Amino acid sequence: MANDARRIWIVDDDRAVRFVLATALREAGHAVDGFENARDALAALRDRGAPALLFTDVRMPGEDGLTLLDKLKQAAPQLPVIVMSAYTDIASTAGAFRGGAYEFLSKPFDLDAAVALVARALPEAGEGAAVARVAPAMPGTELIGETPAMRALFRSIGRLAQAPLSVLITGETGTGKELVARALHRESPRAHRPFVALNTAAIPAELLESELFGHEAGAFTGATKRHVGRFEQADGGTLFLDEIGDMPASLQTRLLRVLAEGEFFRVGGRELIRVDVRVIAATHQDLDALAAEGRFRADLLHRLDVVRLHLPPLRERTDDVPALAERFLAAAARKLDAPPKHFAKAALARLRAHDWPGNVRELENLCWRVAALAPADTVGVADLEAALRASPRASVDADDWEAALARWARARIEAGDADLHAEAKAKLDRILLDAALEHTHGHRGEAASRLGLGRNTVTRKLGPGRKRR
Numbered sequence: 001m002a003n004d005a006r007r008i009w010i011v012d013d014d015r016a017v018r019f020v021l022a023t024a025l026r027e028a029g030h031a032v033d034g035f036e037n038a039r040d041a042l043a044a045l046r047d048r049g050a051p052a053l054l055f056t057d058v059r060m061p062g063e064d065g066l067t068l069l070d071k072l073k074q075a076a077p078q079l080p081v082i083v084m085s086a087y088t089d090i091a092s093t094a095g096a097f098r099g100g101a102y103e104f105l106s107k108p109f110d111l112d113a114a115v116a117l118v119a120r121a122l123p124e125a126g127e128g129a130a131v132a133r134v135a136p137a138m139p140g141t142e143l144i145g146e147t148p149a150m151r152a153l154f155r156s157i158g159r160l161a162q163a164p165l166s167v168l169i170t171g172e173t174g175t176g177k178e179l180v181a182r183a184l185h186r187e188s189p190r191a192h193r194p195f196v197a198l199n200t201a202a203i204p205a206e207l208l209e210s211e212l213f214g215h216e217a218g219a220f221t222g223a224t225k226r227h228v229g230r231f232e233q234a235d236g237g238t239l240f241l242d243e244i245g246d247m248p249a250s251l252q253t254r255l256l257r258v259l260a261e262g263e264f265f266r267v268g269g270r271e272l273i274r275v276d277v278r279v280i281a282a283t284h285q286d287l288d289a290l291a292a293e294g295r296f297r298a299d300l301l302h303r304l305d306v307v308r309l310h311l312p313p314l315r316e317r318t319d320d321v322p323a324l325a326e327r328f329l330a331a332a333a334r335k336l337d338a339p340p341k342h343f344a345k346a347a348l349a350r351l352r353a354h355d356w357p358g359n360v361r362e363l364e365n366l367c368w369r370v371a372a373l374a375p376a377d378t379v380g381v382a383d384l385e386a387a388l389r390a391s392p393r394a395s396v397d398a399d400d401w402e403a404a405l406a407r408w409a410r411a412r413i414e415a416g417d418a419d420l421h422a423e424a425k426a427k428l429d430r431i432l433l434d435a436a437l438e439h440t441h442g443h444r445g446e447a448a449s450r451l452g453l454g455r456n457t458v459t460r461k462l463g464p465g466r467k468r469r
């Protein structure tokens with residue numbers, strides 16, 4: 001039965017659906033194959049044995065999904081089959097369930113919900129045929145650091161990864177808090193389950209509750225279908241709550257209760273959901289001070305802060321700057337398909353002297369600019385200065401673009417152009433997306449969360465053909 005007992009198959013004649021779903025599943029660490037019709041999937045079943053799980057569309061040229069379901073159930077009765085269809089009438093859904101479908105997904109569906117469904121459908125670790133137990137490959141996420149503070153931190157990560165304790169990671173913006181959370185997950189017995197990150201500050205307060213705990217269809221205006229929250233998505237794995245200090249008071253109360261009880265209701269739901277989630281929280285704020293002022297619940301702080309890991313700012317570990325810079329420059333050149341570059345000695349000294357208010361992220365972004373801008377293979381001080389001047393930090397004036405936009409709009413209106421709004425909106429989307437994707441080096445999920453958008457929205461705006469990491 002070779003390796004297919006650990007793979008997920010997608011049967012759909014729509015290439016875009018296969019691509020988007022496969023990419024989301026791969027990001028969650030699964031091995032995935034796509035088939036454009038039932039015949040090919042059945043042939044593979046004969047040759048390679050059953051996969052761990054199968055998604056199928058209903059209406060396809062040739063045999064339809066329900067016939068496929070029937071044949072699959074005869075050949076591999078245990079195989080969980082998720083039926084997807086744009087036709088959500090009772091006949092189709094009932095037909096699917098009667099045929100033994102594990103779940104029915106109405107198209108278009110939420111990719112995160114599909115990933116969460118897979119986590120639920122597949123047997124727990126160690127039982128039977130489970131999916132490939134690999135954390136998603138995250139290029140460039142290896143923590144670099146030779147300074148005593150970082151070495152001590154790495155030792156703590158190794159020790160803490162094994163215990164399911166809550167961890168609070170503190171440190172300025174861009175110091176690597178998320179990277180540490182990922183390392184804690186990757187080294188833990190939960191590594192084969194999802195790592196789900198949520199930036200509390202990036203989501204509007206009124207959406208945060210349903211983002212965390214999910215909602216049922218009809219729970220509020222605009223809730224057209226069920227949404228599986230991050231807690232459920234992270235079941236068995238790790239939930240990373242970034243910028244926890246920005247969480248509104250009412251949600252702090254709810255979070256505390258969920259952490260204490262390990263169960264909750266989706267917004268507007270009646271089904272009690274039990275989850276097993278390790279929570280890792282992060283903040284750049286002084287939560288003790290916020291708690292003393294009554295702006296953060298002290299009891300929630302105690303619960304999150306079972307162990308605290310502090311990331312020192314980069315200016316306090318300048319010995320790490322050269323290694324980080326060389327690593328980022330090499331990675332950027334590779335990704336840009338440019339020849340490898342190196343920093344001259346004087347340039348490294350200049351980098352060490354910089355005070356890095358944006359910490360490692362600022363250094364990483366600077367290296368990307370240098371890789372793109374510096375003409376020679378050896379990067380000198382002058383190249384660095386140019387890249388530092390080009391830093392968005394140095395030139396951002398929030399009012400600039402509004403004024404420019406107003407000038408543009410006035411000129412176009414005076415010129416008699418119509419449909420300005422659509423054009424401006426498309427440009428705005430494009431610019432925001434490009435900036436976020438550049439910042440996250442092409443990682444869509446993260447780019448979406450930086451923009452406060454759902455990943456599906458980003459995927460839709462980009463279209464399935466755009467290159468992604």
Ligand SMILES: Nc1ncnc2c1ncn2[C@@H]1O[C@H](COP(=O)(O)OP(=O)(O)OP(=O)(O)O)[C@@H](O)[C@H]1O
Pocket residue numbers: 140141142143144145171172173174175176177178179180242282284324360361364
């Ligand atoms: N020690 C490190 N080694 C290698 N890369 C690092 C290190 N620390 C941070 N980075 C990189 O710097 C960037 C910022 O890191 P990360 O997102 O983890 O910071 P953060 O503290 O969570 O930031 P924020 O508080 O703004 O969310 C990432 O691209 C990360 O890969």
